[in-house]
Amino acid sequence: MTNERERAGSRSERPDRGGRGGRGGGRRPRRRGCEFCGEDARRVDYKDTAMLARYLTERAKMDARRKGGACAKHQRVVARAIKRARFLALLPYTSEHVRLSGVNPVRR
Numbered sequence: 001m002t003n004e005r006e007r008a009g010s011r012s013e014r015p016d017r018g019g020r021g022g023r024g025g026g027r028r029p030r031r032r033g034c035e036f037c038g039e040d041a042r043r044v045d046y047k048d049t050a051m052l053a054r055y056l057t058e059r060a061k062m063d064a065r066r067k068g069g070a071c072a073k074h075q076r077v078v079a080r081a082i083k084r085a086r087f088l089a090l091l092p093y094t095s096e097h098v099r100l101s102g103v104n105p106v107r108r
């Protein structure tokens, strides 16, 4: 019993070319991951609505975490920036707000 476990645990060098057998242990998505992590990371700027808009849904909700690809840490930073931008009326709060204000930073 323990034998099998060990065999599964030890990583033999197999080519393993991206079959979808692995069950989601990867915390880092293959697409470059969080854009705010790393050396040449951009800073989270609440004035950069074009960037913040990517972390909003069409209805201007704060979702799209997977789409944005930010890590949990920077997701929080982004969320704060979004809230600040909303407060400054740089971003809409809701889709209704978008309609009323006529501003739609989320380009579609």
Ligand SMILES: [Zn+2]
Pocket (backbone or CB within 6 Å): 034, 035, 036, 037, 070, 071, 072, 073, 074
């Ligand atoms: Zn990050």
